Amino acid sequence: MTAAPQLSPAPPAPPSSEPLTAAPASAPRRLQLVVVRTPGPPLQEEGLPVRLLVPGRRTPRPTPPPGPRPRLDRPARPAGDAADFGPAWTRRAELPDPQAVGRRLVTLTLEAFAGRRPISQLQSLVSPALFQALSGRRRPRWCTEGTAPLLLSSVRVCEPVDGVAEISAVARRGGRAHAVAARLEGVDGRWRCTALQVG
Template sequence: MTAASPAGPQPAVAAPHLTLVPALHPPLRGPAAVLVDPTTPPPRPPHRPGPRPAADGGPARRPDLLGPAWSVRAGLPDPRAAGRLLLTTVLEALAGRRPMGQVQRLTAPGVHAALLAGRRPAWCSHGAGPLLLGPVSVCEPVDGVAEISAVARRAGRAHAVAARLEGNHGVWRCTALSIG
């Protein structure tokens, strides 16, 4: 026996469907599958200008000399070891046990500038207890990208740390960093 709805018949609602939308952030090189509302238009692709002409009016520069050279996973080292090195180096630099310049080779310019100009977490910069980093978890959403996370402990308290690593010229570079 089925019960009738007291409000009467329900209006027909369009069922969600799977639509391919263009990637919003590099190095996603293809469309990403996202479940979207059928009435919402897809986002516009980001503007990506081509190579600039040479200053003397000659032919355009080779595109491989412009910008970063994304690396595929097969040409990159283990992301877990690179992530542990990055997180340990950043936490020790924020604690004042290492010069911040040592972080520069592991991070993108924007991340390094933010670390230099940003506020240091109090739990990281104050206190004499050791900074302990737990096991590093790795997720590789696309080829050449690794997202890592770990739990850092100090003085009996746990804090989350996470980073996004992108393969660039055969090495991992941190392009986003979050310290909780």
Template sequence: MTAPAHPAAPTASAEPAPLRTLRLTLVPALHPTLDGPAVPLVDPSTPPPRPPHRPGPRPTPPGQRRTPVDAFGPAWSVRADLPDPRAAGRLLLTTTLEALAGRRPLSQVQRLTSPGVHAALTQGRPPAWCREGTAPLVLGPVHVCEPVDGVAEVSAVARRAGRAHAVAARLEGVDGRWRCTALTIG
């Protein structure tokens, strides 16, 4: 018995298939071309958003000179004047968790936080997972997002006794250093 011929193999008696003609169809572009009219990206009738309030040097009244006393107060810093936010965030989160666990005084967190955050830490009750147990607190990698110039949002995962807890903070540049203005410990 002979094996059947492979169906795709050409045989001597098979005729070549007729060639099909290709048809080109033009489809209109979904986006404007660079040659066409300019499309405004912002509605000119809408006013631009106001920048967030940021403290800075106090304004000098017209006709008066600025004295060192008038310039006293916090001034916002731009990102170029600030250190690495990842290192500052790691220091803040580690110091805060150790203070809440009772391993260091809470006063050491004061220089890293705003008065409101420090008051909340001293008056509030720390989470149970921070204050209970003797297992070490391990802070994972610190993730940084900088939504605005001079502002950094940091987050990390803190582990203790096999459990994971989220920790996040908002850092704002004031007088050339990062200061925590919001803190969340989950």
């Protein structure tokens, strides 16, 4: 038979030079929230007022100003770059006198309607959509009938916004007056007619 193991007491711990004291109770710490700004786009465009959205109700969208929308300033690109295309809006300070352009436009239009010049000569002065409409439009009778000269008595200009000019003119033929209205927009450094009405 094997003898049962005997347990002996552990030796006493050596005396310590520092007295044993209870750990002081630490005071409760306060948490502080620190907002750290991270780089990124803003959630909403700065400077615009905040609008409240009511569920179930349509919010009217702001009406953009008339005329072509300005493009953001971008670095110059080569002329053959296919990524840069479309008409570019031009400021009024970079455009010629709209009254002279409007007078020339109305004169050429009336002469084209009267058959004195081809309608194709208006292509560089008007937008593509307007040129297509003028090409297939029925010409006013007072322009096509008679031999009396067409006289342009007055041309007035109103500029509602930057880069837009509204032309109003009075044409006379055979003792009768007819109103002509046109809208010019600054596109690619020159005025271009986008709307035309002949009374």
